[in-house]
Amino acid sequence: MAQGPIKDNEHSVQVSEEGAGTRLDAFLAAVFPAFSRNRIKDLILSGAVTVDGATLDVPKYRVRAAESITLEAPEPVEAEPEGQNIALDILYEDEHLIVINKPAGMVVHPAPGNEDGTLVNALIHHCGESLRGIGGVKRPGIVHRLDKDTSGVMVAAKTEEAHNGLAAQFADHGRTGPLERAYRALVWGIPNPLLGTIETLIGRDPHNRFKQAVIGRDGREAITHYKVTDRYGDEGWSVAQVRCELETGRTHQIRVHMTHTGHPLLGDPLYGSGFATKVNKLPDDLKAGVTRLGRQALHAAILGFAHPVTGETLRFEADLPADLAALVDRLSDHAT
Numbered sequence: 001m002a003q004g005p006i007k008d009n010e011h012s013v014q015v016s017e018e019g020a021g022t023r024l025d026a027f028l029a030a031v032f033p034a035f036s037r038n039r040i041k042d043l044i045l046s047g048a049v050t051v052d053g054a055t056l057d058v059p060k061y062r063v064r065a066a067e068s069i070t071l072e073a074p075e076p077v078e079a080e081p082e083g084q085n086i087a088l089d090i091l092y093e094d095e096h097l098i099v100i101n102k103p104a105g106m107v108v109h110p111a112p113g114n115e116d117g118t119l120v121n122a123l124i125h126h127c128g129e130s131l132r133g134i135g136g137v138k139r140p141g142i143v144h145r146l147d148k149d150t151s152g153v154m155v156a157a158k159t160e161e162a163h164n165g166l167a168a169q170f171a172d173h174g175r176t177g178p179l180e181r182a183y184r185a186l187v188w189g190i191p192n193p194l195l196g197t198i199e200t201l202i203g204r205d206p207h208n209r210f211k212q213a214v215i216g217r218d219g220r221e222a223i224t225h226y227k228v229t230d231r232y233g234d235e236g237w238s239v240a241q242v243r244c245e246l247e248t249g250r251t252h253q254i255r256v257h258m259t260h261t262g263h264p265l266l267g268d269p270l271y272g273s274g275f276a277t278k279v280n281k282l283p284d285d286l287k288a289g290v291t292r293l294g295r296q297a298l299h300a301a302i303l304g305f306a307h308p309v310t311g312e313t314l315r316f317e318a319d320l321p322a323d324l325a326a327l328v329d330r331l332s333d334h335a336t
Contacts (some may be wrong), residue, residue, distance in 0.1 A: 007074045009072060009074065010070060010071070010072050010220065011032055011071045011072075011073065011209075012068065012069070012070045012071075013028075013031050013032075013068075013069050013118050014066065014067070014068050014069075015027070015063045015064060015065055015066060015067045015068075017065045017153045017161065018273070019031075019063060019065075020063060020064055020065040021062050021063070021064075022062065022063055023059065023060050023061070023062060023063075024044060024051075024056065024058065024059055024060070024061040024062070024063055024069075025037055025040050025041045025044060025059035025060070027063050027069075028040045028044075028049070028069065028071055029269075030269055030273075031208075031210075032071065032210055032270070033148075033210055033270055034111065034113050034114075034210055035071075035073070035113035035118045036113050036114060039076075039113040040059075040071075040113075041059045042328075043071060043072075043073060044056070044057055044058070044059045045057055045059065047166065048071060048072045048073065048074075049070065049071050049072075050069070050070045050072075051063075051067050051068070051069050051103070052067055052068055052123070053068075057261050065226070072183035072317060073113075074214055075191065081109075081110050081116070081118070081120050081121055081123065081124060081140070082116070082121065083121060083122075083125030083126075084116060084117065084121040084122060084124075084125050085122075085125050086110065086117065086121060086122035086125065087100040087122075088122050088123075088126055089103070090232060091101075091153065091316050091318065092314070092316060095158065095159070095310070096157070096158055096161070096162040096307070096308065097155055097156065097157050097158055097162045097166070097315075098123070098126075098127065098141075098156050098158060099153065099154070099155045099156075099303070099316050100119070100153075100154055100155075100156070101151070101152065101153060101154075101318040102119060102146055102150075102151060102152060102153075102154050102300075103151055103321065104148075104149050104151040104173055104295050104321060104323070105148065105149060105209045105295075106118065106119055106148065106152065107119070107148045108120065108142060108145045108146060108148075108154075109142055109145075111135065111220065116140035119142075119154070119156075120141070120142065121287055123140070123141055123156055124140065127158055129234045131158060141156040141157045141158060141163065142165045143155065143156065143157055143163060144169055144170050144249060146216060146300055147255075147296070147298075149294075149295035149296055149298075150295075150296065150298045150299070150300060151299045151300065151318075151321045151324070152183070152300025152301060152303075152318050153159060153300050153301070153302065153303040153316050153317070153318045154300070154301045154303070155303060155305065157308070161308065161309060162232070162308045162309060163308075164308070165306075165308025165309065166305065166308050168298045169177070169251040169305055169306060170249060173246075173247055173248050173249065174247070175247075177306050178304055178305060178306050178307075178313045179183040179304065179305050179306075180245070180301075180302060180303065180304035180305070180315065181245065181246045181249070181300070181302070181303055181304075182243060182244070182245050182246075182302035183243070183244045183245075183246070183254055183299060183300050183301060184229075184241065184242075184243060184244075184298075184299045184301045184320065184324075185241070185242045185243075185244055185254060185258065185265055185296075185297060185298045185299075186239055186240070186241055186242075186265065186297035186324070186327065186328070186331075187239065187242055187258050187264065187265055187266065187297075188229065188238075188239060188242050188263055188264055188265075188266060188272070188275050188278055189239070189240065189262065189263045190231055190233070190238050190240045190263075190330075191226065191240060191242065191258075191261055191263050192302070194227065194228040195226070195227045195228070195260060195329045196225075196226060197223065197225050197226075198222075198223070198225075198226065198257040198260065198261060199213045199221075199222070199223045199224075200219070200222055200257065200260065201214065201215055201216065201217065201218075201219025201220060201221060201222065202214060202215070202219050202220055202251075202253065202256055202257075203215045203218055203219035203220060208263070210270070211252070211270060211271070212250065212251050212253075212255075212256050212282075213256060214256060214257075214260045220248075220250055221248055222245070222248050222250045222253050222256070222257065223246075223248050224244055224245070224246060224248075224253060224254060224257045225244070225245040225246075225247065226242050226244045226245075226257075226258075227242065227243045228240045228241070228242055229241050229242065229243050230328075230331075230332075230335065231335065231336045232331040232332070232334045232335055232336060233334060233336050234283070234334055235280075236281045237278065237281040237282055238336075239266065239331060240263070241328065241331075242258070242263075243301075244257075244258075252270075252271070254258060255268055255270070255298070256271065259271040265296040265297050265298055266296070266297040266327075267290055267293040267294065267295050267296050267297050268288055268295075268296035268297075269295075269296075270296075271296075272296070279291065283334070285330050286330050286331065286334070289326060289327040289330050290327065292323070293323055293324075293327060295323075297327065299318070299320055299321065299324055300318070301317060301318060301319075301320075302315065302316070302317050302318075303316050304316070324325040
């Protein structure tokens with residue numbers, strides 16, 4: 001899928017042979033993941049989508065190769081987020097901060113296409129009015145993020161003092177303190193060597209504004225330490241479970257780095273689309289598990305940091321969620 005030039009809130013893409021035959025709403029939701037599929041559908045119905053210059057308001061339309069599709073989204077409205085009664089899996093909480101186990105599918109803060117139902121909305125409801133304004137109106141309490149479809153441990157600040165202290169630790173990337181961030185991932189193939197460090201420059205993909213990529217001197221330093229912990233496979237396929245530790249915290253860093261090494265994450269619709277056919281080589285039970293996953297196989301398993309007020313070192317772990325745990329269990333039958 002080759003994306004065309006972007007002007008303001010106009011997003012353009014040309015349909016590749018690979019994308020041909022996909023429903024219009026599903027195609028656009030895959031290309032522009034910042035918008036939910038429901039949001040894409042609403043925009044199509046409102047006349048915000050053109051195909052080869054003609055308005056098309058049929059979400060189920062099957063796109064054709066070489067068609068030029070343009071999505072024109074309205075300007076985002078800078079509204080103060082409201083609290084919503086959304087259940088939180090709380091690992092720790094005191095008067096200064098809260099640590100949660102974020103589920104896959106939850107967006108961290110409101111953004112165009114995801115105006116509510118976010119972690120921020122849940123935190124405002126849980127913590128009360130005192131959270132408003134901490135660290136910014138749109139992102140109260142947020143000092144780091146996980147992608148929408150990445151599960152795992154996150155910390156949020158409940159006071160300005162805690163926000164400043166935590167933000168400083170994340171900005172320092174743990175170089176002078178106890179900040180620790182470790183992830184569990186499932187990737188296609190077996191990385192070689194089994195233990196190593198990926199160090200590149202990462203920046204916005206010049207061909208797709210919703211992706212990051214390894215680029216030249218204009219990128220930002222990105223360092224990921226990885227270790228293969230388990231290997232699975234049989235004739236025609238192989239998968240590895242990898243522990244990744246972040247020394248920096250760039251957007252999509254693990255997803256970009258593993259793809260850069262030739263080992264994208266299982267189920268990653270944005271960076272692993274070129275490996276989609278590999279699913280067909282898996283045994284039926286694994287094929288069903290990967291297909292049902294519907295997201296990148298990535299989980300923030302460990303988060304450690306110094307309490308921003310007391311100075312105490314805190315460390316939290318979150319087990320794999322049910323979908324990833326079930327997939328790993330099936331993979332274990334094919335351990336090598």
